[in-house]
Amino acid sequence: MIKHVPVLLVAIPLLAAFMIPMIGMVNRTARTVVGVIALVMILAASYYIAGDILVHGRILYYMVGSSNPEMLTEHGLTFPIRIGLKIDPFSLFFIIMTTTLVLIFYVFSTQYIEENERKNYFTVLFITMVAGMMGLLVANDLFTFFVFLEILSISSAALVAFRTERKHPPYAGYKYMFVSAVATSFFLLGVAFLYAQYGSFNIDYLKEAIRGTLLDKIAIVLLIIPLAMKSGVVPMHMWIPDTYSEAPAPISAMVKLGSLICLYGLFRISFSFGMSHAHVSYPLGVLFIVFGILSMFVGVTQALVQKDVKRLMAFHAVSQVGYMLLGMGVGLTVVKSGDASFALFGKVAMIGGLLHVVNNALYKGLLFLTSGVMVRHFKTRNLDAMHGLAHYDVFTTVVFMIAALAISGIPPFNGFVSKIIIYESVFQYNPVLTLIAIFVSILTLASFMKVFYSAFLGMPSSRRPMEQPVLVKCSMFVLAVFIVVIGIYPQGILKAIIEPAVNALINF
Amino acid sequence: MNILQVEYLHWAPLFWLGIFIGLAVVVVIIGKLFFRNDYNTVDQQSLPFYSGTSNSLLQLITASSLYWGFKHTLDAYFLMIKRLFISDVEDFIQWFIIIVAGMLLILTGVLW
Numbered sequence: 178m179i180k181h182v183p184v185l186l187v188a189i190p191l192l193a194a195f196m197i198p199m200i201g202m203v204n205r206t207a208r209t210v211v212g213v214i215a216l217v218m219i220l221a222a223s224y225y226i227a228g229d230i231l232v233h234g235r236i237l238y239y240m241v242g243s244s245n246p247e248m249l250t251e252h253g254l255t256f257p258i259r260i261g262l263k264i265d266p267f268s269l270f271f272i273i274m275t276t277t278l279v280l281i282f283y284v285f286s287t288q289y290i291e292e293n294e295r296k297n298y299f300t301v302l303f304i305t306m307v308a309g310m311m312g313l314l315v316a317n318d319l320f321t322f323f324v325f326l327e328i329l330s331i332s333s334a335a336l337v338a339f340r341t342e343r344k345h346p347p348y349a350g351y352k353y354m355f356v357s358a359v360a361t362s363f364f365l366l367g368v369a370f371l372y373a374q375y376g377s378f379n380i381d382y383l384k385e386a387i388r389g390t391l392l393d394k395i396a397i398v399l400l401i402i403p404l405a406m407k408s409g410v411v412p413m414h415m416w417i418p419d420t421y422s423e424a425p426a427p428i429s430a431m432v433k434l435g436s437l438i439c440l441y442g443l444f445r446i447s448f449s450f451g452m453s454h455a456h457v458s459y460p461l462g463v464l465f466i467v468f469g470i471l472s473m474f475v476g477v478t479q480a481l482v483q484k485d486v487k488r489l490m491a492f493h494a495v496s497q498v499g500y501m502l503l504g505m506g507v508g509l510t511v512v513k514s515g516d517a518s519f520a521l522f523g524k525v526a527m528i529g530g531l532l533h534v535v536n537n538a539l540y541k542g543l544l545f546l547t548s549g550v551m552v553r554h555f556k557t558r559n560l561d562a563m564h565g566l567a568h569y570d571v572f573t574t575v576v577f578m579i580a581a582l583a584i585s586g587i588p589p590f591n592g593f594v595s596k597i598i599i600y601e602s603v604f605q606y607n608p609v610l611t612l613i614a615i616f617v618s619i620l621t622l623a624s625f626m627k628v629f630y631s632a633f634l635g636m637p638s639s640r641r642p643m644e645q646p647v648l649v650k651c652s653m654f655v656l657a658v659f660i661v662v663i664g665i666y667p668q669g670i671l672k673a674i675i676e677p678a679v680n681a682l683i684n685f
Numbered sequence: 686m687n688i689l690q691v692e693y694l695h696w697a698p699l700f701w702l703g704i705f706i707g708l709a710v711v712v713v714i715i716g717k718l719f720f721r722n723d724y725n726t727v728d729q730q731s732l733p734f735y736s737g738t739s740n741s742l743l744q745l746i747t748a749s750s751l752y753w754g755f756k757h758t759l760d761a762y763f764l765m766i767k768r769l770f771i772s773d774v775e776d777f778i779q780w781f782i783i784i785v786a787g788m789l790l791i792l793t794g795v796l797w
Contacts, residue, residue: 355774359781394792402785412780415772460791475766482756482763484749560748589698623752631748665698 182226183239183262183315186272187325189218190308194301201297209287212300216283219311220276223269230269231677237264238317261379263317266677271441272314273674274535278434278542279307285546285652286427289553299339306332306431310438318378319368319400322442323361326407330357333432337424349423353432356416360403367399380449389454397457400446407439410502411472414495418479421491422558426549429487430542433494437538440498444505448682451509458513465506470610473499473617481624485558486548486632489624490541493584496617497537503614504530504599507606512683522605527679528671529598535670536583536591536663543580543656546649547573551632554643560628564635569642572650574633576657581629583660585622591663 193215201208229235241260264272283303290299309332312325334357338350372378374393375386387393406413417436421429447465451457476496483489508527511518550573555563567574583590586597596618604611663670756763770776 352774352777356777359778363781363785391793395789398785398788398792402781402788405784406777406781412770413777413784415770415780416777419772456794457792464788464791478759478762479766481752484747563748589702627748627751630751665702 179226179229180237180239182222183237183264184241185222186219186276186311186315187262187308189215189222190304190311194304194308197301197304198297201300205292205296208297208300212283212304213280213287215304216276216280216307219307220280223272223276226264227269227273227674230264230266231673234266234677238262239315259318259378260321261317262315262321263381264315266674266681267445267679268314268441270531270535270674270678271438272311274538275307275310275314275434275438278538279310279431281652281655282427282430282434282542282546284648286425288646288648289427289549290425295339299336302332302336302339303428303431306336306435309333310435313438313442317380319371319380319383320378322380323365323368326361326364326439326442327357329435329438330354330361330407333357333428333435336428337420337432339425339428340423346423349419352416353420356406360406363399364403367396367403370396370399380445384449384453387450387453389457393450394457397446397450397461400450401443401461404439404443404446405468408436408443409472409495409498410468411475411495411499414472414476417495418488418491421494421545422485422487426545426552429491429548430545433541433545434538436494436498437534440501440534444682447505447509448512452512452683454513459510462506462508462510462512465502465509466610469499469502469506470613471499472496472502473614477617477620477624481620481627484560486551486560486563486628487545487558489560489628490544490548493544493621493624494537494541496621497533497541497584499617500533500596500599500614501530501537503603503610504528504533507603507610508679511606518606522602524679524683525598526602526606527682528675529595529602531675531678532598532667532671533592533595535675536595536660539656539659539663540580540583540590540592543576543653543660544584546653546656547577547580550645550649550653554640555632555638556640560631563632563638565633565637567633568637570645572645573653576653577633578629579657579660581625583664585625586618587622589661589664591660591667594664594667 193211197208197211200211226237230237239262241262286299286303290296306329309325309327309329313322313329316322316325331354334350334354336350337353338347340346368378370392371383371387374390374396375383377383377386402413409417420432424432447458447461451461473496476492476494476499480489480492480496483492504526508519508523508530511523550570551563551566552558554566554570557563579590583592586592596614600611600614603614770780
């Protein structure tokens, strides 16, 4: 059974997405339940394989269409197709994070998105988006990766434009689709460059075959820049505030998660293809650092002056990507240095960067969900028109505070843990980078103080207080619990998941 | 370098949380013992003082007005950012092409 998990992670949500419209026509509750069952199944599957992969170091390979799916070559294929799937500790880390979060966001959306005939579309697109994410994470060949990148992009764009009755969401969806189309076209060009040279799409094969030629370098650039654009790296970030602010709250969180999965692709390709050649890995690492610092600084300074709560949070999403790039960039610069730098601080910087990915997904997800609650209560995204929410909604106030303190790097929440790891390790590489990172953290705190002061404090609002539905509260509560638990006991996730993931990225 | 081996502190958030709660309890006890509790809470002396403002809603300083000094100081920077990123689809392509070209020049060794 375990050998089929890679394909099941994609097949289950795809099958559910096809079933949901038909079920939705008969019974709306059944449609929602089918979505939950599909997401619970992939969550269970990801935890089911975790022990084998993380403890015993097993790597799952799957060749779709083969009579023996675990065979690595095309021999024994029943059909002349070669869709190679693979799960190693690095992809498993992202899979566990994704399957956990999509279930929480879905549960939130079941009561947050109003029930009408369009909810069927919403559910189908949501589950298709999950299938796209899963496909990206298990793909072991570049063409399959491209296909799932397209699936993710199309479903995301449609969900961003979900509220078509309003003026701006369709425009934001179009913008996202345009950015994605440009990015994936260039990505496909990069894939073609590698295929033309080596005759294979397989990432493992290409990793060994790549010789660091001029064409290889061009291909690497064409592969990683589209992924950087989809991750929201400055200066290719301007689609993010437009998209995140117009999407419904759970979709903002999902698109953010999709960006983090593109970051997975960026790291996978950079380390797989760049690491074996120091003349590629070093400049690539330096560029990661430069883009990281730019993203951190531009993102946070832009966030600080926003008065639209969702745009403010979107700019913070840009800023937080900078920390991840900084940690991973420092690791990439010293990974082939031949001296003790990598053991001394490079690997720890990568661990900090990866921990920040999951931390960011948690508190950013929670912030987007709370922003949805705020917007629903005040009927506006304008912070100037908000005040006094804390008088009625203590629960949202508390979870918002937890998320805001976490993103600002305040102990004992999870953001502090990943930031302190990044600060300490990056300090040994270059102290100035740490100083910039700390400065950005201070501005982040200032920015969220502004939100808290504007929306939660002050005179009570004249609007009738709205009781949040149970599932909306439950989803936010679970995210808040994760934030606190990782903050108080980070050793568990560091030892069990993050460290094996970093080892896998370097060694496999 | 060990993960979470901070130079001067041992990573024990529960310990620090305990210290924080302990200090909070001490402050509350001192407050109960020594602080005044005979102030009148029913009249306006417990409200914040905003000179000349009678409308309670105006007592809230809006989000746009916060950090005005910071914004004012960095006016030139924000203007530059506005000019650089107009958030038009042409803008996306322009930046995309610039970054692809720049990275090609760096990775192929022309600028490195």
